[in-house]
Amino acid sequence: GEDVEQSLFLSVREGDSSVINCTYTDSSSTYLYWYKQEPGAGLQLLTYIFSNMDMKQDQRLTVLLNKKDKHLSLRIADTQTGDSAIYFCAPYSGGYNKLIFGAGTRLAVHP
Amino acid sequence: EAQVTQNPRYLITVTGKKLTVTCSQNMNHEYMSWYRQDPGLGLRQIYYSMNVEVTDKGDVPEGYKVSRKEKRNFPLILESPSPNQTSLYFCASSTGAGMNTGELFFGEGSRLTVL
Numbered sequence: 001g002e003d004v005e006q007s008l009f010l011s012v013r014e015g016d017s018s019v020i021n022c023t024y025t026d027s028s029s030t031y032l033y034w035y036k037q038e039p040g041a042g043l044q045l046l047t048y049i050f051s052n053m054d055m056k057q058d059q060r061l062t063v064l065l066n067k068k069d070k071h072l073s074l075r076i077a078d079t080q081t082g083d084s085a086i087y088f089c090a091p092y093s094g095g096y097n098k099l100i101f102g103a104g105t106r107l108a109v110h111p
Numbered sequence: 112e113a114q115v116t117q118n119p120r121y122l123i124t125v126t127g128k129k130l131t132v133t134c135s136q137n138m139n140h141e142y143m144s145w146y147r148q149d150p151g152l153g154l155r156q157i158y159y160s161m162n163v164e165v166t167d168k169g170d171v172p173e174g175y176k177v178s179r180k181e182k183r184n185f186p187l188i189l190e191s192p193s194p195n196q197t198s199l200y201f202c203a204s205s206t207g208a209g210m211n212t213g214e215l216f217f218g219e220g221s222r223l224t225v226l
Contacts, residue, residue: 001170004153008151033214035215040219040220041219041220042115042201042203042217042218042219042220043154043201043203043215043217044217045214045215048214088153088154098144098156098159098169099215101146101153101154101155102153103151103152103153104153104154
């Protein structure tokens with residue numbers, strides 16, 4: 001089956017930038033999503049990028065896509081304590097007609 | 112308010128005692144799915160449904176059953192729960208069968224402990 005890899009933990013200082021990385025195996029992914037899970041809650045869509053784009057910016061969020069290397073990243077500028085959460089990379093798999101979720105990266109923001 | 116509602120949110124049960132986790136969505140979504148979340152493993156799909164009376168296995172269907180008699184409801188049934196089914200369960204729904212255009216909306220989760 002298709003696979004998505006993410007590092008499990010990231011710790012940053014408040015005000016710094018956070019970069020969460022993801023690699024995936026399905027080269028046919030058309031949409032690639034980032035979901036955020038706050039403590040005790042379900043997942044919520046944070047942003048997404050279409051496969052014909054290299055970059056998408058949405059306020060403090062920047063998504064970079066390298067299709068050749070099958071690498072996706074999420075940059076959060078000026079990281080705040082409210083950004084502490086688990087972030088899931090989820091490319092859409094056309095072959096399986098579903099999102100394939102990574103294990104999630106737990107972002108901890110400290111003063 | 113558009114939402115996916117799961118019940119119960121927390122449950123402790125014993126091995127072999129049948130239980131059902133309900134899921135209901137009020138967005139008229141065709142697609143619904145169940146996931147389990149375990150540390151280090153992320154979300155794994157248990158079952159999904161493209162529409163009423165249409166269900167199919169996901170990645171980890173063993174020990175679970177589902178039904179989709181109505182569009183809004185998609186219950187998850189554990190006929191004989193075992194300790195390895197202790198997990199955090201999420202129900203999700205989406206507008207289209209084609210997930211390349213549909214955002215998944217998640218419930219708040221049901222934490223199940225099987226003793």
